[in-house]
Amino acid sequence: MGIKNAVSKTIAYAERNGIKAAFYAAMERIKINSSEKYSYRELSEEVLREQNQEYRLLAETGDAVRFSIVVPLFNTPEVYLKQMIDSVVNQSYGNWELVLADASEKSLDVAISAANDDPRIKYYHLDKNAGISHNTNRGLEKATGDYIGLLDHDDILTPDALYEVSRVIKKSMQKNKLSRFIDCPIRLIYSDEDKFEDEKGVRKFFELHEKPSFNMDLLLSNNYICHFAVMRADIIKRLKLRAKFDGAQDFDLFLRCCSEAALSMDMASGHIVHIDKVLYHWRCHRASTAANPASKTYAYEAGQAAIADVLKSNNINGEVVQLPHLGFYRVNYERGILQERDDVACVGGKLVNKKGRVAGGIYKKDKTAPFKNMPVSYSGGLQHRAVLTQDCYAVDIRSMAIDPLYKDIYKDVVGIDYVDTFTDPKADTTALFTGMSEDEIIDKSVRFCEEIKKRGKRVVWDPQIIKRV
Template sequence: MNIFIKTKSYLKRYGALNLIRKVTEKASRGFDISEEFACENLTDEELLKQRNYKFLHSPVISIVMPVYNPDDRYFRQTLNSIKNQSYENWQLCIGDAGNNKKNKILEEVFGNDDRVKYLDIPVNYGISGNSNKALELATGGYIGLMDHDDILTSDALFMIVSKLNEGYDIVYTDEDKTDENLNRYFSVYRKPDFNLNLLLSNNYMCHFTVISKKIISEAGNFRSEYDGAQDYDLFLRCIEKTDRIGHVNKVLYHWRTVGGSTSGNPFNKEYAFDAGKRALQDYILRNNIKGVKVAQMEDPGYYRIRCGRKGKLSLSMVVDGTITNDGSDYYLVLDENMKISSSDIDKMLKRAYFTGADIVVPKIIRNGRYEYNGRAYTGNGYTPSLKGKREWYKGQSNLGILNMDVNIVPAKGILIRKKLYDKYINHKGRYICNLKGSFKGVKMVYAPESVISK
């Protein structure tokens, strides 16, 4: 995309100061090469070993791809990335609603491969309608969702099926972006394991996601009223049908950035972000959640569920071990140097009420810089720390400012249930981790709408 047009779009949305901040933060992260892809390009020997591997369960993965006038070169590259999969029990289901039909390119790439199903859609029904037409072609037990110009790594389906063999109904992977010519790979997204509160802030699962066909059918397939956020809407309905949701902590999907795409410039599809907001609102209605509102955040595609209720929850302050009132539901544990407003305390209680969290932790700032931001487990580490960064930094994929379930919280500056406090005060370290020890299974939530300063 023309850099001047993109800059104009950003200026209009953010204003000069926030644009400067955005550029400054991005520059501080450097070029952000996707080291996973650079380092994990599989050898022919490794791919052959995968092709010969016998899974206990080898399901057909039906890749559903709505097609609408993609660039021929990009489309051919996409098809070849599917053809070259080390796991060969797949099916490609294409619904082509474009006026420049791509069936000849399919024949060039795949020949008479009967794993490829093609439907010429004479009328454009929109992204959801076309996706449903392609979905009708699928006979596999699992459905993978793929755009018509993106790229799968050669081991993508192998890694997905490895995870499915652990008993999951939904599996999603890490991803990165690539330029139009597949020369640069950047903006790697190391996603956390399934994280409901993050999903209620942003469609972080996105690419590449594979879902049980049965679950998709039970959820009601794609819905045209949410075009632009149709995958997000589908995910929000599918997670209501199962809690068996797995994550492959490896980049298996390259999202191509082109001029008119959301990956290249998010402002191209403002309607999509409104659809995402409506999908969240519908999730709230379906689940009979009272007293909350969905707000779009400054960056498109990110949302805040604003909590309006705290029930009858009560609070006591604990400052350097001294408890002000021993009869409350939650303790706010501080040291004498920490400051927090009454309105931010109120927001923390409301977040606790909405999420049912055992521990709520706000953004913690020392001298205008982060001391703590929410950190969630990714499968081989944690989402990035912003410690030492300026307080207005948002973090990669806005993780510094999004509500999410977290796995590490600080020892001071937290809201904690009274019944857990006895375990908490015996904790000797600077952080509490709910992946080990007595805190395993404790629900901990990051609430960056509240701020503690030091």
């Protein structure tokens, strides 16, 4: 995105967090940039034809889900607007409508022409610009689809975006033997994304964002869902966007949509689905938030307020603070996460070795440790996952606190009485686990957390709690 932009971002970071923190952040960024080899691979025309043929067969039976893509417009540059519209028109899946809610002072000729050419494109010139949330809600009112997707006016969809989303919905409908899309348990679907910029007519893609499966605590740390997001129509029309969170209106929407399922049910299984494929290209230009996060600092304050609001709505007491990287947050629970959250039964911290590198603390199903050997001063890449509280497969018994209800299970798996090694700084892990090898400790940690998850409870990793090993 250019040397000038990188320098300005580094200076701004230093002003917020100090020179030392900025130095480590810059070093990490340099390492990331030097190792990035991402390039988006366009689908072949043959593949897109096959997808379209599959759609046509489905449409003949009347079982094709209808999508509404809602786009609020405001003084959108013609070239960006045309590219956005073309990305929808060129979808391999055909049962869609594009709802353009235009708050520009003058009607946009490109949008009017597109609506005249394709009856699936609905153009509405609004009587006033009442802000992003209100303008989008006006578009939602006009949407008639079974599921509704949100698209920014200068971004683009991949040609297989709606096809891939339709496959997820179809699979759920068949599994649950349903006939009405309003009965489908899936309330939100989101995909991976990347960024792009046009340089002299050449489109360059970069910064792939590969997202995890639904992760409630990660969502309470950052709007990792972002683009492309599609929501069941009745839910998004009920929730709507709220103007008091303008700047983070989509984040607020996702938080409310997900918390309805995830904080009132155990794991939101089958309600929120991730497609591990890039379906959305986020445009970068000088005025965009993607290229210059500091250009919309008010948005991050709105995001902070949105998290606080969802906590309050769920009777969870906690303070939301902003982390050094813009758009990333932390919830400091008033009585601790185990006391404030009924859905969480186990929490663990970060293990750091004598060399100042991550030694473990968080584990995947295969018992590997993400971020292992990474300098503790690093944040974990462009999405800063190494410093964000998040749901995980397992945490380490050397830095673990559990709900007292599971003490007996802990003793059965670990072989000793439970001791809180997470909140008690005096807990001597060396003495507690004498005779256990590193592999045995990790194995017991994973097996215990698996037992917790079998009971429908969350295991959460809190990287700000550091245990030296």
